Amino acid sequence: MRLPNLNGVRAFECAARHLNFRLAAEELNLTQGAVAQQVRKLETSLGQKLFVRKPRGLELTENGAAYFAETHAGLSRIAQATAQLAPPTRSLVLSVPPSFASMWLMPRLADFEARFPDIDLQVIASEKLSDFDTDGVDLVVRQASPPFAKELTSTLLSPLDLVAVASSAYLATMPAIGTFEGFRAHRLLEDAHRHWRRLLGTEEAPKPDTGPAARVSRFNQTALAIAAARAGRGVAIAAKTLVKPDIEAGDLKVVWRDEARSATGFYAVAPINPGRSPRDRDHLAEWLCGQFGVKWG
Numbered sequence: 001m002r003l004p005n006l007n008g009v010r011a012f013e014c015a016a017r018h019l020n021f022r023l024a025a026e027e028l029n030l031t032q033g034a035v036a037q038q039v040r041k042l043e044t045s046l047g048q049k050l051f052v053r054k055p056r057g058l059e060l061t062e063n064g065a066a067y068f069a070e071t072h073a074g075l076s077r078i079a080q081a082t083a084q085l086a087p088p089t090r091s092l093v094l095s096v097p098p099s100f101a102s103m104w105l106m107p108r109l110a111d112f113e114a115r116f117p118d119i120d121l122q123v124i125a126s127e128k129l130s131d132f133d134t135d136g137v138d139l140v141v142r143q144a145s146p147p148f149a150k151e152l153t154s155t156l157l158s159p160l161d162l163v164a165v166a167s168s169a170y171l172a173t174m175p176a177i178g179t180f181e182g183f184r185a186h187r188l189l190e191d192a193h194r195h196w197r198r199l200l201g202t203e204e205a206p207k208p209d210t211g212p213a214a215r216v217s218r219f220n221q222t223a224l225a226i227a228a229a230r231a232g233r234g235v236a237i238a239a240k241t242l243v244k245p246d247i248e249a250g251d252l253k254v255v256w257r258d259e260a261r262s263a264t265g266f267y268a269v270a271p272i273n274p275g276r277s278p279r280d281r282d283h284l285a286e287w288l289c290g291q292f293g294v295k296w297g
Contacts, residue, residue, distance in 0.1 A: 008042035009071050011035045012050060016068040019058045090280050091120040096141040098125040099191070099222035100266065103242045112287050119280055127192075132271045138281045141288070143193070143239070145264040153272050155285070157292045159265040161240040162195060162258035165247065170232040177255050184214045187234030191222040195237045226252075241266060268296070 014024040015035060025032040043050050050064035060068060096105055101123060112121065130137045132152075141157065148154045164183070175185050183200065190196040196216055219225045222238050229236035230251055236243075246252040268288055270281060282296065289296040 004042055004045055005038075008038045008045070010075065011038035012042050013068065013071045013075055015039055015051070015058060016060055016064065017072070019060075021058070090118050091122065092138045092280055092284055093122045093124060093136055094139050094141070094284060095124040095126050095130050095135075095137045097127045097143060097222075099226075099242060100141055100143075101125040102223050103226070103245075107245075108291060112284070115287065116280075116283055119283065121284070132274070138274065139268060139270045139285055139288075141266055141268055143264070144267055144269075145262070146267075148267075148269060151272055152269050153297055154267045154269045155289055155294060155296050157266045157268055157289065157294060158239070158241045160258075160262065161265075162237055163240045163243065163247075163254050164235050164237045164256035165226075165243055165252040165254055166229055166235040167232045167251065168253055170229075170234065171253060171255070180256065183235065183256075186214075188214050188216045189225040189228050189234045189236040190216060190218055191225045191238070192218075192220050193222075194218070199237075239266070 011024065011028065011030075011034075014027055015021055018024050018027070021032050021035050021039075025035045028035065039050065046067075048063045048067075049061050050067060052059040052061060102125075105123065109121075109123075124137065127142070130140045132138075143160070146154065166186075175182065177183060177186070180199075183196075188196045188200075196214065200214055217225075217228065217234060219228065222242055225236045226238055226243055226246065228234065230246065235255060236252075240247075240257070243252060247254060268285055270278075270285060274281060285296040
């Protein structure tokens with residue numbers, strides 16, 4: 001069996017698809033001159049002209065068109081056979097709230113990657129509702145409360161457990177907080193969930209029955225409110241799960257914790273019947289739940 005130089009065949013097939021040496025060179029990551037030279041060598045070995053060179057591109061000769069049809073089909077079959085031998089890509093998409101991603105997930109992500117090196121995990125930071133049918137998401141974490149849709153399975157990772165925190169430097173310069181109403185004398189930092197507004201009923205103007213209006217600085221992400229508290233800008237309120245490292249490191253002090261029990265918390269949620277095998281999805285969910293000491297499903 002007499003075979004031509006396969007690099008030349010590949011260069012010819014690519015140039016014939018584009019009818020342009022420059023575009024073929026970009027696809028093959030070669031110089032334009034290298035592609036043209038490989039095609040010339042192929043033409044010489046075959047004893048046939050495959051292209052008519054024109055000022056603005058290429059045109060296949062009759063023999064060139066026939067040769068392209070066969071070489072294109074042959075290279076396509078080689079690509080398909082190679083793909084069938086290669087292991088399938090194991091990829092997952094995890095959607096989590098932005099502050100959960102930066103403050104909780106990122107410091108732990110290396111552990112998941114070490115345990116499951118063959119899984120390609122894409123993290124999307126979002127608080128929007130996910131449509132599992134159209135968004136391509138395999139698993140979500142959301143701050144929410146049940147019930148969830150009947151076609152979904154969910155696991156409570158952690159209750160909300162709100163805490164108010166501030167830096168030692170800030171607290172040293174401000175009045176002591178003896179009662180919850182004492183927070184009105186402080187600069188309060190809150191995220192888009194507006195916990196201070198809900199708890200204190202803060203308004204732009206004071207109310208006779210609630211005392212003076214609190215000064216509230218609002219941020220669109222919890223991580224920003226916590227960063228402001230760490231910088232001594234005021235008292236932030238957030239889920240304990242997110243600020244636990246700052247508390248343990250002594251960067252923030254807990255000045256109040258919410259003792260009320262509610263079903264609101266961080267939940268891992270996924271379809272009961274996903275569109276593909278749930279094996280890798282469940283590996284991710286089990287790892288995630290394991291970080292909180294709970295069981296998936």
